[in-house]
Amino acid sequence: MSVAKLPETISFTEDKLDKVAKSLGVTIPKKDANAYQILLSGLEDLAKVIEDEEDYLPYVDLERFPRENVHQPETNEYNAWAYKVTIKSQSAEDAKGLLAGKTMAIKDNVNIAGVPSLLGTDVIEKGSFVPKYDATIVSRVLAAGATIVGKGACENFSMSPSSFTNAYAFVSNPYADGYNAGGSSSGCAALVAAGIVDMAVGGDQGGSIRIPASYCGLVGLKPTYGLVPYTGIASLAFTVDHTGPMTRTVLDNALFLQAIAGADEYDPRQLGLPTPIPAYYDELVKFKDAPAQAAKSFKIGLILESFDMPGLDERVIAKVKEAAKAFETLGVDITVSEISIPMHAKAPAIWSIAARQGFSEHGLRGQNPVNFGVHDKEVPELLANWDQEMFDKLALKNPAATNTLLGGQYIRDSRPGLTSKALNLARKLKDTYNAVFDEYDVLITPCAPTPANYKSKLEDDIMTKMSKAVGTTINTMPFNISGHPAMSLPIALMAPVEDETLKLPIGMQLVGKSFDELKVFKAAFAWEQSIDWKSF
Template sequence: MSVVRMPEVISFTEDKLKKISSSFGITVPPKDIDAYRILLSGLEEAAKVIEDEDDYLPPVDFDRFPRHDIHVPTPNEYNAWAHKVTIKSTSEEDGRGLLSGKTMAIKDNVNIATVPSLLGTDVIEAGSFVPRYDATVVTRVLEAGASIIGKGACENFSMSPTSFTNAYGFVQNPFAEGYNAGGSSSGCAALVAAGIVDMAVGGDQGGSIRVPASYCGLVGLKPTYGLVPYTGIASLASTVDHTGPITKTVLDNALFLQAIAGPDGYDYRQIGLPAQLPKYFDELTEFKKAPADAAKNFRIGLILEAFDMPGLDLRVIEKVKEAAKAFESLNVGITVREVSIPMHAKAPAIWTVATRQGFSEHGLRGQNPINFGVHDPEIPAALTHWNQEMFDKLALENPAATNSLLGGQYIRDSYPGLTSKALNLARKLKDSYNSVFEEYDILITPCAPTPANYTSTLEDDIMTKMSKAIGTTINTAPFNISGHPAMSLPITMMSPKEDESLKLPVGMQLIAKSFDELSVLKAAFAWEQSFDWKLF
């Protein structure tokens, strides 16, 4: 590594050098101390140049997209709001856009300039992170004519498939108070399910769009990795970051995706995008009169291993298979067959090892110094140095996150190189699915393994809290690490085992080859328009 110039002043002290070297478990030989002081003084001078320079962030057109009435609502509907705000384009052209007339919630890890991001946690002081620019998806929904009316609460650091970890209140399932709305896009799902907003921007690293959609009876799409720009969204691990639409209907999902998909020139995740993307909504509307024809002659495969994962409710297995087989009753040439993909059984382990170090270092310590794009310096500044108080708060509210913090460090220290090997195996996993897509148009698995469960409490021990989450993403996380598009489609209502008098939604997961969201939408539309999921 080159040193570009010698320092004007030797500012780097011997004490600083000893502190840094001891963090590596090494000692700099006394004869070399002065040399390193000189060299690192040059680095310190460069750092001061950067500190003094104005940051370079995407501009915000506050005249076109003014913000009004930023506040935390009291009382808070289903504890689903992080902040309320009113934003609507003043442009007449935007007002005629794809999303004209639609109301929108934005997940609270997504930047809206001037609106605080809480990230579901009190490890960072509330109100200390106020984004200075809009995420690309925020700009795009406003350009398409939508009205943003607030930020939906997310789980603590977006690291939980349950809705009981937000530091400011447990998000409630609109179908049953005290029940899980899913995570981590919990507030967004609750707001859409309750009819408070028409649609919402969610985020998904392991199932955080699809699990809330499954629990709340919604259509939740995790697009292909990179299809929708992740710019301006707090990252957990850049290998699995996805953002996408949560809606009540498949047609709305296609409309939303059409408005937000495509490159933005910032996001380094957007490698390999097709030169031309489909007009998802436009193509789907052609089948309004004969929706079953949207999936005409589709070849659908049920992944055998997905129905044999530990923790699946036998009733969910039965209903998902029944819903999948119902495609054949549409009499448009659809075939449904079982298909074995042995690597799918190993996919949860691949996802776990491939992401844990990233979650720990990137998501929880904000360390992402190696990728171009747009960055939020406030997050790494707040999270670089953890202390006991921060750990204890997080452990009380979300032990899944502290487990990731510790686990990432353990993988780094005890299994050097294993994360790299897991990422290599993620390509093998992707290729395993791709080989099956040579014969099938759509693959199907259960989404969440059970209906929503009942809440835990802050007083519960770690294992009681974790028992609500363990296994929830066993069939969703594989498609984060493979990158394929995957959707949760509501297919039935089912009683939770604790209360036979209740009925809660259950979702089926549909997957297609990379950048073939259109096939997912077509299959989902054909099913949705042909069957009443609440009565199925």
């Protein structure tokens, strides 16, 4: 690498040089120390040029989208709010948009200018990260006429499929107090399920839209990788970052996606994005009077391996298979077949290794020096240097995240090259699913392996806390690393193992070919409109 300039004075001290070398595990020979001090002093001069320059962030039109009444509520429904705010476009044209009249919650890892992002954690001080610009998805819902009424609480660093890791409050399931609302888009799920808001923006790296949707009886869609811009959202790992809609109905989900999907000049995740983007709602609403016709002649495949994963409740297995076979009763020539995809059973391992180092270095330390786009410099500044106090806080609330931090470090230090191989195998996994889509329109798996479980307690040991999450995302994570669109559709109410008197939702996962969300919507709409899931 070339050197841009040599310094006028040496500012890089010998102590600094020793510290840098020690962090790399090397020693600088005495005879070379002065040369490196000169060269690195030049780097410090260049760093000052960048520090002195004004940052270059997307523009926020505060006249068109004013922020009003930013606050943390004194009484918090289901512990689901991180912050309340009212944002509504002042444009008459926006008021005619696709989402006009809809109220919206935004996951608390999504930037809203002027509204603090807590990221669900107390590892960083409350109020230390206040975004200066709106995420692209925020700009789009506002331009489409929606009213944002707050930020839904998320799990600690968005690294939990359970709703008990937020540093400030455990989010409760609206169907049963004290039960898991799912994570990491926990607050959003509770707010939509309770009817407090119409829709919510969720985030999903391993199942964080679909698991809370399954637990709370929602339609939750993880779109195809890159279809919805991720600009302005706290990333966990570039390879698996997704954001998408959480709603109570399939038709609302399609409406929401139509408003937010499409190219964004800032997001490098959007390679291969098709044009034009389908008008999902417009196409789906054509079948409103005969919804079963939306899936006429569809071939649906049940992935056998997905029903043989560890930790699945036998009742969930039976109910998902029953729900899938119900497609054949709709009278529109739908066929449902069991198919084998052996790679599906290996997908959790591929996801775990391919994403772990990214989660550890990017999600938990904010280090992302290699991708273009828009970046929040506050995040890496706050997370660059972990200490024992930070680790202990995180371990108390969310040991899944501290395990990720340790695991990512282990992979980097002891298994160099393994992440690269896992990413190669992710391409193989994607190609394997793609080959099946040559014959089938939609694939089906269970979503969450059980109904929601009861919350853990803060004083529980690590393994007790972790037991609530082990295996939860085993059928959702494969489609984060393959990038295919995947939806949780509510299909039934079922008693949790702790209390036979309760009835909690369970979801069925529908998966489509990349950028073929329309077929997923059509299948889901046909089922939802033909069958009452609460009595199925």
